[in-house]
Each structure stands twice: as C-alpha cells, then as structure tokens.
Amino acid sequence: xxxxxxxxxxxxxxxxxxxxxxxxxxxxxxxxxxxxxxxxxxxxxxxxxxxxxxxxxxxxxxxxxxxxxxxxxxxxxxxxxxxxxxxxxxxxxxxxxxxxxxxxxxxxxxxxxxxxxxxxxxxxxxx
Amino acid sequence: xxxxxxxxxxxxxxxxxxxxxxxxxxxxxxxxxxxxxxxxxxxxxxxxxxxxxxxxxxxxxxxxxxxxxxxxxxxxxxxxxxxxxxxxxxxxxxxxxxxxxxxxxxxxxxxxxxxxxxxxxxxxxxxxxxxxxxxxxxxxxxxxxxxxxxxxxxxxxxxxxxxxxxxxxxxxxxxxxxxxxxxxxxxxxxxxxxxxxxxxxxxxxxxxxxxxxxxxxxxxxxxxxxxxxxxxxxxxxxxxxxxxxxxxxxxxxxxxxxxxxxxxxxxxxxxxxxxxxxxxxxxxxxxxxxxxxxxxxxxxxxxxxxxxxxxxxxxxxxxxxxxxxxxxxxxxxxxxxxxxxxxxxxxxxxxxxxxxxxxxxxxxxxxxxxxxxxxxxxxxxxxxxxxxxxxxxxxxxxxxxxxxxxxxxxxxxxxxxxxxxxxxxxxxxxxxxxxxxxxxxxxxxxxxxxxxxxxxxxxxxxxxxxxxxxxxxxxx
Amino acid sequence: xxxxxxxxxxxxxxxxxxxxxxxxxxxxxxxxxxxxxxxxxxxxxxxxxxxxxxxxxxxxxxxxxxxxxxxxxxxxxxxxxxxxxxxxxxxxxxxxxxxxxxxxxxxxxxxxxxxxxxxxxxxxxxxxxxxxxxxxxxxxxxxxxxxxxxxxxxxxxxxxxxxxxxxxxxxxxxxxxxxxxxxxxxxxxxxxxxxxxxx
Numbered sequence: 115x116x117x118x119x120x121x122x123x124x125x126x127x128x129x130x131x132x133x134x135x136x137x138x139x140x141x142x143x144x145x146x147x148x149x150x151x152x153x154x155x156x157x158x159x160x161x162x163x164x165x166x167x168x169x170x171x172x173x174x175x176x177x178x179x180x181x182x183x184x185x186x187x188x189x190x191x192x193x194x195x196x197x198x199x200x201x202x203x204x205x206x207x208x209x210x211x212x213x214x215x216x217x218x219x220x221x222x223x224x225x226x227x228x229x230x231x232x233x234x235x236x237x238x239x240x241x
Numbered sequence: 242x243x244x245x246x247x248x249x250x251x252x253x254x255x256x257x258x259x260x261x262x263x264x265x266x267x268x269x270x271x272x273x274x275x276x277x278x279x280x281x282x283x284x285x286x287x288x289x290x291x292x293x294x295x296x297x298x299x300x301x302x303x304x305x306x307x308x309x310x311x312x313x314x315x316x317x318x319x320x321x322x323x324x325x326x327x328x329x330x331x332x333x334x335x336x337x338x339x340x341x342x343x344x345x346x347x348x349x350x351x352x353x354x355x356x357x358x359x360x361x362x363x364x365x366x367x368x369x370x371x372x373x374x375x376x377x378x379x380x381x382x383x384x385x386x387x388x389x390x391x392x393x394x395x396x397x398x399x400x401x402x403x404x405x406x407x408x409x410x411x412x413x414x415x416x417x418x419x420x421x422x423x424x425x426x427x428x429x430x431x432x433x434x435x436x437x438x439x440x441x442x443x444x445x446x447x448x449x450x451x452x453x454x455x456x457x458x459x460x461x462x463x464x465x466x467x468x469x470x471x472x473x474x475x476x477x478x479x480x481x482x483x484x485x486x487x488x489x490x491x492x493x494x495x496x497x498x499x500x501x502x503x504x505x506x507x508x509x510x511x512x513x514x515x516x517x518x519x520x521x522x523x524x525x526x527x528x529x530x531x532x533x534x535x536x537x538x539x540x541x542x543x544x545x546x547x548x549x550x551x552x553x554x555x556x557x558x559x560x561x562x563x564x565x566x567x568x569x570x571x572x573x574x575x576x577x578x579x580x581x582x583x584x585x586x587x588x589x590x591x592x593x594x595x596x597x598x599x600x601x602x603x604x605x606x607x608x609x610x611x612x613x614x615x616x617x618x619x620x621x622x623x624x625x626x627x628x629x630x631x632x633x634x635x636x637x638x639x640x641x642x643x644x645x646x647x648x649x650x651x652x653x654x655x656x657x658x659x660x661x662x663x664x665x666x667x668x669x670x671x672x673x674x675x676x677x678x679x680x681x682x683x684x685x686x687x688x689x690x691x692x693x694x695x696x697x698x699x700x701x702x703x704x705x706x707x708x709x710x711x712x713x714x715x716x717x
Numbered sequence: 718x719x720x721x722x723x724x725x726x727x728x729x730x731x732x733x734x735x736x737x738x739x740x741x742x743x744x745x746x747x748x749x750x751x752x753x754x755x756x757x758x759x760x761x762x763x764x765x766x767x768x769x770x771x772x773x774x775x776x777x778x779x780x781x782x783x784x785x786x787x788x789x790x791x792x793x794x795x796x797x798x799x800x801x802x803x804x805x806x807x808x809x810x811x812x813x814x815x816x817x818x819x820x821x822x823x824x825x826x827x828x829x830x831x832x833x834x835x836x837x838x839x840x841x842x843x844x845x846x847x848x849x850x851x852x853x854x855x856x857x858x859x860x861x862x863x864x865x866x867x868x869x870x871x872x873x874x875x876x877x878x879x880x881x882x883x884x885x886x887x888x889x890x891x892x893x894x895x896x897x898x899x900x901x902x903x904x905x906x907x908x909x910x911x912x913x914x915x916x
Contacts, residue, residue, distance in 0.1 A: 290824075290878045291824050292834075295823050358886060359818070368817060369819070369823075371832070427814075429806070430764060431827060431900070432763070435827075436757065475728045478735040482738045485743075486739075490742055498828060498829050500901060503903055575829040655907075655908070660836075660846065660909060661846040662845065664837070669872050
C-alpha cells in the first residue's frame with residue numbers, strides 16, 4: 115500500500131530526491147579523492163556530504179510516507195550509499211593490482227594537477 | 242571524401258554515421274514543429290498534426306541512435322577481432338535495406354499519416370504505439386537487418402579473436418534483437434499491450450543500450466588512453482552486473498498504473514532506488530583512475546563529449562529519474578511534462594553525447610589526423626560552440642519542461658483531479674505557457690548547435706589535410 | 718603480478734557474477750511476468766471482460782487500498798444495446814485498432830503513456846466534460862466525428878483535428894474507452910472527479 119504525497123510536500127519530495135542522488139555522488143567523489151590524496155580532512159567533508167544525504171533520505175521518507183515495507187527502502191538507501199564507495203574503492207585497488215604501472219596511486223607531488231586529470235578521466239565513468 | 246584508408250567495417254560505419262546525423266537533424270526539426278504547436282495550436286493543423294510531428298520527432302531519435310550504435314560497433318569490429326569483417330557485402334546490403342525501409346516509413350508517416358482501424362493500417366501505415374509506431378512490415382525488416390548485423394559481429398569475432406568486450410557485446414545484441422520481438426504483436430487488452438511494450442522500451446533504453454555504451458566506452462578507453470585490457474574488461478563485467486542487477490527489475494517503475502498488481506510498487510520503488518548505484522561506482526572509479534593515470538586523450542572534441550556524457554547521464558538518468566520515480570509521487574507526475582523533461586536530458590546525456598563522441602573519433606581517422614588538438618584544429622571554435630549550444634539547449638529545454646511539469650502535477654493532478662478540465666487548467670496556466678516558451682527558445686539554441694555540429698563534422702581536420710598534401714606535393 | 722589479485726576483484730569472478738546476476742534477474746522478471754499476466758488477462762478482477770460495457774462503471778474511493786478503484790454496477794448497456802461477450806469483444810477490438818490507426822497516442826496518454834499534448838484517456842468515459850451520464854454517449858459521438866465544431870479546449874485554443882471518424886468508428890472507440898475505464902489502475906489518475914458526482 116502507498117500513501118500518496120500531499121500537495122504541500124511535493125516540492126520537498128522532488129528536492130530531497132534530487133539531493134539524495136547529488137549528495138550521494140558528492141560523498142563518493144570526496145571519499146575517493148580523500149583516499150587518493152591521503153588527505154584526512156577531506157574525508158570529513160565526504161562524511162559531511164553523507165550527512166546531507168542522511169537528512170535528505172529521512173526527509174524524503176517522511177514526506178513520501180515511507181512507512182511499513184517502505185521503511186526498508188530508507189534503511190537500504192542509508193546503508194547502501196554509505197558502503198558503496200568503500201566497496202567500489204576496494205574493487206578499484208583490487209582490480210588494478212595486476213597493472214604494475216598503475217599501482218600504487220599517485221604520490222603527493224603529483225596531486226596538484228589532479229583536478230585537470232580528473233576531468234580528462236571522467237570519461238571512464240561509463241566503465 | 243576518400244575512405245580507402247579505412248578498413249571495411251569502418252567504411253560501413255561511416256555510412257551509418259551519415260544517416261545517423263541526417264536523422265538527428267530531422268529529430269530536431271520535428272521537435273521544433275511540435276514545440277511551436279504547443280504555443281500556436283493551429284500551426285500546421287490539418288496538414289501535419291501534432292501526433293505526426295511528435296511521432297517523427299521521437300522515432301527519428303530512436304533510429305538515429307540505433308544507427309549510431311550499429312556504426313560504432315562496425316567501427317571497432319575489425320580492430321577488436323583482429324581480422325577482416327566476414328560479410329561486408331551483406332552488411333552493405335543490410336545498410337541499404339534498412340535505410341530504404343526507414344525512408345519509406347517516414348514518407349508514409351508524413352504523407353499517409355493514419356489509416357482505418359484494421360490490420361492493414363498496422364501492417365503498412367502506422368502501429369500507433371509510442372516509440373514503436375513503425376508498421377509491422379518495417380518491424381520485420383528491422384529484425385532482418387539486425388540479424389545481418391548480429392551475424393557480422395558474431396561471425397567476425399568467431400573467425401578472429403573473442404575478447405571479453407566481444408562476448409558482452411554479442412550477448413547484448415542477442416538481447417537487443419530478442420526484446421524487440423516483445424513489441425511485435427497485437428492485443429486488444431491494453432494492460433497486456435503496455436506490459437510487453439515496456440519490455441521493448443525499458444529493457445532497450447535502461448538495460449541493453451546502457452551495456453552497449455559500456456562496451457563502446459571500454460574499447461574507447463583502451464584505444465585512446467591505453468588502459469589495460471584486463472582492467473577494462475573486469476570493469477565492464479562489474480558494470481554489467483550493476484546495470485542489469487538494478488535495471489532489469491527497474492522495469493517495475495513502469496508497472497505502477499497500467500493495471501498490473503500492487504506488488505510492482507515495491508519492486509519498482511526498490512530497484513529504482515538501486516539504479517543510481519552504477520553511477521556512484523563510476524564516480525569512485527573515475528577519481529581512482531585520475532590518480533593512477535595521467536595520460537591525455539588525443540581527440541579533444543571526443544573527450545569533451547565524453548565528459549558531457551558523464552554529466553548528462555548522471556543528471557538525466559540519475560537525478561531527474563529519481564526525483565519522480567517513487568509511486569507516492571509518480572502518481573502525480575506520470576504522463577506529464579515531467580516525463581518529457583526527464584526524457585530530453587536522459588536520452589541526450591546517456592546516448593546522444595557518446596554517439597557524437599564516436600562521430601569525432603571517426604572523423605579524426607577519416608581525415609587522417611594523428612590528433613584532434615589545437616595543433617590540427619586551431620581555435621576549434623566550431624566544435625566548441627556546437628558542444629556549448631547543444632548542451633545549453635538541451636539543459637534549457639529540460640529545465641523549462643520541468644517547470645511546466647511541476648505546475649502540471651499541482652494544477653492538473655493534485656488540485657484538478659486529472660479531469661479534462663484539470664488538464665486544460667494546467668495547460669493555460671502562466672507557468673506552463675512560459676515553460677513552453679522557454680522550451681522553444683532553447684529548442685532554437687539546440688538547432689543552432691546542430692547546424693554548427695554538422696558543419697564542423699563536415700569540415701573538421703580537412704584544411705590541415707589540404708596543407709599536408711600540398712607539403713607532400715612540394716616535397717615530391 | 719596477476720596472482721596478487723584478490724579473488725573478489727578478478728576478471729573471472731566478475732564475469733561469472735555478471736552472468737549469474739543477469740540470469741537471476743531475468744528469471745525473476747520471467748517469474749513475475751508469469752504471475753502478473755493471468756492477473757491482467759481479460760475477465761480477471763483487475764481487467765474486466767469486454768462485456769463490462771453492458772454495465773454501469775464508476776470510480777470510487779476505497780479506504781482499504783487508499784485510492785479510487787473502478788466499481789462495476791448494474792446493467793447500463795452502451796448505446797442502449799446489450800451485447801454478447803463476442804460482440805463486445807469485437808466492438809472493443811475495433812475501437813482499440815482505430816485508436817492505434819489514428820495514432821491517438823501521438824497526442825493523448827492512455828494509462829498515462831503516450832504524449833502530453835491532449836488529456837489522458839484512461840478514465841475519459843467517466844469525465845465530467847461530458848455534461849451528464851444521459852448526454853454522454855451522444856456528446857462523445859459528436860465530438861469524435863466533428864471535433865472542430867464540438868471543441869472542448871477549455872480556453873487553451875487547442876482542438877482535436879478532424880480524423881475522419883465515422884459514426885460506426887466513433888461507437889467502437891467509445892466502447893474501447895468505456896472498457897478501459899473499468900481497468901484497476903491502482904488509483905491512477907488520482908482524486909479524479911467522476912461525471913455526475915461533482916460537488
């Protein structure tokens with residue numbers, strides 16, 4: 115059974131839905147970046163993004179009446195988005211061990227141009 | 242244009258690309274006509290009614306993207322299999338049969354338009370089902386051409402060398418052709434009709450097309466950035482697992498309101514929430530790769546379009562999709578301009594962008610350039626402006642349609658109770674009309690973009706070839 | 718070096734995983750399809766038999782399911798003529814084929830799918846735009862046959878083009894629309910006002 119969203123909550127649902135995906139991606143981005151450059155302070159911003167995601171999921175959950183079975187969806191999103199970047203990062207490290215030139219990741223002095231290279235490599239996103 | 246230096250598959254690919262661009266232009270022209278009809282309902286009424294302009298608009302899109310995909314696969318076929326294409330003549334025949342069929346279908350759509358409610362109409366004029374309006378004879382023709390294509394791909398890999406990419410690609414083509422059959426029958430029961438109709442639409446666009454793009458990307462990364470085959474293949478498998486794992490049952494979000502049982506609410510809601518997972522994986526992996534590899538591409542326009550693909554796919558499919566996918570809110574957005582807004586950005590971001598990137602990769606080889614950078618392209622203002630205008634145009638249309646759809650979900654659905662009066666109350670609301678006006682403005686921006694894109698593809702890298710040939714002449 | 722790759726990130730592991738995940742999800746979809754199709758076959762609870770056009774159809778709020786559901790009432794034959802199951806099927810089938818042949822989906826949505834240039838037709842039979850139940854059938858025939866003279870555009874200036882629909886064809890289309898309005902669409906469209914039930 116579903117309980118349709120009330121008129122006054124339409125905007126909240128649309129906005130929190132968009133924020134879930136965007137803060138989820140930002141969290142993943144900052145998480146990976148922090149690991150890559152060994153910058154612990156950046157990990158704090160990553161978890162800050164996850165905090166936004168957390169709030170967004172709960173907001174969506176209450177505005178869209180995600181009760182009963184639907185509560186599991188809220189839990190799944192909270193846990194899934196938290197753990198997915200960890201798992202994917204492990205996979206990145208794991209799959210790249212075969213490629214001798216590619217491991218270990220860059221050292222600190224190389225990181226100054228990492229922003230440009232991130233751009234040039236975002237095409238990998240479909241792989 | 243001399244193509245003698247290309248391999249057989251690539252020569253065939255160029256043909257497919259040319260028709261793809263022509264149909265892309267047609268898509269935008271008929272999109273403009275449809276957009277005008279929202280503002281001026283009498284425009285072309287009785288001559289080309291909205292149902293005709295819109296049908297051509299969306300069918301041209303589906304078909305140009307298919308041409309782009311087929312072309313791209315033919316483009317990489319000989320290199321990936323390390324052998325000559327098995328049935329080049331047959332492939333050429335398939336190309337001409339398919340192109341003739343598409344031409345006839347479009348001419349019939351434009352000049353005969355509709356027919357009586359009998360089987361003849363569905364077989365020879367118009368099937369009247371969104372996206373797969375092509376009459377049945379054309380369906381059969383499409384399947385035959387897809388079988389020729391499939392034979393060429395599978396047989397060439399069998400003769401040459403199988404690889405992970407080849408395996409995924411071949412199986413994906415089996416699914417692509419097989420799923421099309423699900424749309425090729427008539428039933429009066431509209432619930433069953435739409436049940437199978439979504440198999441074609443959803444399982445193509447949100448599953449098999451995605452995996453096809455994954456294969457193209459895997460190959461492109463190996464070729465242009467020198468990523469190792471083992472890594473690329475492993476990640477292709479990971480993406481297949483994530484995309485099919487979430488996308489196949491993601492079909493549930495189309496089964497909320499067509500008569501199907503209520504359990505589809507749960508399945509559709511759950512798997513829709515999972516569908517962004519592959520996107521998150523891509524983000525993490527892209528960052529990781531940026532750290533381990535600093536190589537630069539040698540084709541700037543292609544690279545720029547691939548970046549547009551990454552962002553477009555993320556926002557169009559991810560953000561725009563999730564905003565209105567849960568049944569609690571989809572009840573109010575289903576069948577409004579929300580769908581149009583999502584559709585414009587998602588199709589462009591996920592598919593148009595990457596096919597345009599493939600066009601540029603092909604253009605570089607066709608023009609015999611070692612790279613497409615400032616050295617060969619100069620300022621490259623044409624491709625840069627084409628990129629900017631097309632992206633701005635589509636994003637602008639998406640936002641404009643979103644505002645109209647947002648208003649519609651309030652006025653028509655929540656307040657107006659979805660009656661005809663509620664529908665029209667929403668259509669004459671200032672927010673809706675202004676949304677449509679801005680859509681028109683950005684439609685024109687998109688049109689300027691496609692003009693530049695076509696001009697650029699026709700000329701890019703050419704002048705340098707002329708210079709080079711002059712140099713060689715002088716030397717000799 | 719390749720021996721250093723942990724098993725969970727090896728190519729073969731993910732190849733197998735991709736195949737198993739795809740196969741499993743596809744099998745689940747097949748199983749759900751096998752379960753769903755009988756529930757939406759004609760004559761089922763969710764998709765009534767074509768002879769439902771002999772009955773009165775309404776769309777009422779159901780507390781248990783929390784949205785409106787179609788309610789099939791007593792005899793109310795379409796155009797005053799009771800049809801056998803076969804006759805009803807033939808009429809509705811003709812109507813559906815006309816909607817496909819005239820490419821209605823190019824402007825309208827049916828069950829919410831199609832284009833957004835004209836109103837949704839899912840519950841068009843029940844729409845208050847047809848004045849009253851008594852006038853409805855004739856108004857629908859007139860509208861379909863001469864949409865320009867009987868335009869119902871509510872100030873939008875948008876009219877339906879004349880698609881050369883004959884009276885016999887109009888009757889078939891209306892039969893199809895009446896049958897479609899009896900399909901249980903899980904409450905879509907929501908908070909719909911039914912003809913003769915206003916206020």
